Amino acid sequence: MTAVTDILHLLFTANLWQATLAAAVLLLLPALGGVISERSGVVNIAMEGMMLTGAFFGVVADLAWHNPLAATGVAMLAGALMATVHAVVSIQFRADQIVSGIAINIFAAGLTVFLVNRIYGLQDVGHVGQSELIPYINVPGLDQIPFLGKVLFQQNVIVYAALIILVLTHVVLFRTRLGLRIRAVGEHPQAADTAGINVFAIRYGAVITSGLLSGLSGAFLAIGISNTFVPNMTDGRGYIALAAMIFGKWTPGGAFIACLIFGLGQAIYDNNSIIHVSPYLLSMLPYLLTLIVLAGVVGRSTPPAADGLPYVPGSE
Template identity: 50%
Template sequence: MDLATIFLSPTLWAMTLSLGTPIALAALGGTFSERSGVVNIAMEGIMLTAAFFAVFFSSLTGNAWLGLLLAVACGLGMGLLMAWAAVHLRADQIVIGTAVNMIAAGLTAYLLHIFFGQGSPSNTPQLPVVTIPGLAQLPFVGDVIGHQNVMVYITIGLFILAHYVLFHTVFGLRLRSAGENPQATESAGLSVYRLRYLGVLIGAFLSALGGAYLSIGVLNSFTQNMTSGRGYIALAAMIFGKWTPWGAFGAAMLFGWASALGYMFQGTSVPYQLVLILPYVLTVVALVGLVGRSRPPAADGIPYVHAR
């Protein structure tokens, strides 16, 4: 296969969208959390938790949508733990995030071995693949976006919604104010604590969708540590995207594209590991050369002490 064939193949671009989706969801989740002022590096752990429970409940209930719902509930549970420690206990948010990731990695592997032995059941119900009538018939474009997992379309819808909520609603303004200047937020009679809880929980919700999509959308199984760093990549996508939904989306798709490229090059004479390196090198180059200083929300990571 020569280069032109690979780059012009609709499979590459369809895979980009599919592999970029879980990263995009978690990156959007991180964006909400950090916009409210809570540094969230727990996306990895929340994704992993949801990925496990999606398979668990999907195979238990025989219904992928119920599996998704309950997996999101478990992800929200992890988010609640994170929010409680970060907001109420004013714990160091990076440390708490690290702890949540460690607990999730250990617990999901522990439960996997207890309930399923080494591997999850192969007949787990999956989220459906949807064909968009009309769109799917278009040449090239149809092959890329006309026939994808339902979660891919949900994700695109969520990004449109997220951009609107964050930048064009009162709630979005309030959420961002809690991350920029919480004292002012509270002077305006709003609860910084409540806004930060919401930020973290919206973030956990989105990350959980991403995790569940991995296990019952893409792969139909749960394996130990199956998120393999996607939550951390999402963190990078969030920063790379300058804490905006569409920026995060673009960065996530860059990572998706590179993973897709890695798959396409497997079996060719080009070592696929060297292809997989590409997005990471690109990110560093872009960060050093183009993007320059990245500015997080001003009060990001600083625990807020309620004024008396």
């Protein structure tokens, strides 16, 4: 019973929700990337690898240039480069998109540690200086609102950016011609092609966007939240983002809610010193929750119709 009351007490603290939002954003960016990619019909389970690559090159660039903005750009490009590999292999060569995704994840894990050794020797990667990190900014005025001010307006720049990207993704996907095209390509590429839409171009764009967003999340992790690269520091977040995407039924808003739930789980877990449950059992919760959702408790989640199917021009 103490655990329940502890958690209830915790739920009414602004600090918890501030931590929840930050943890959610780490997942939200790759999840949005996944939504865009899969809406165009390309399965993407490579967010983990793209994030890790972004984290690594973000740190490398920041150490070299002492400029977090430029480093964030490099991280996004690195993520996009990985995404391009996925795009070429799965769109051009029509490879199995899941295999390609797994390969990217293994590749990124191996490559980053290999390069750490090669670039920095068997020494410490080095720490990015305090002033060279992506800053936390309080929004003047708004940050003084009781409760909400702390939760929403005392955050890292990336958190604000992610919330804007969330809205943008929703608007673009569902309110613009481009969004219509992306969804058409993901649902019925043959028809889209007939209607004059360049299926390949849309898919390339969508996959590369997912890399940009995953890389941004990697930058947040490596030069926003921490200030160095640690091998495998993404720790499976790309996979949880994948779960969030499905949890959210391939919609930006749904993915965001799912990320908030996972973020809340993480935030409660981080405050485990006052909760008297095995932290390991607590850690299982997000995954069990996803399974329950998949089992249909909150309704069926159906992927885009052509998700995972390579497009062969002129077929059928």
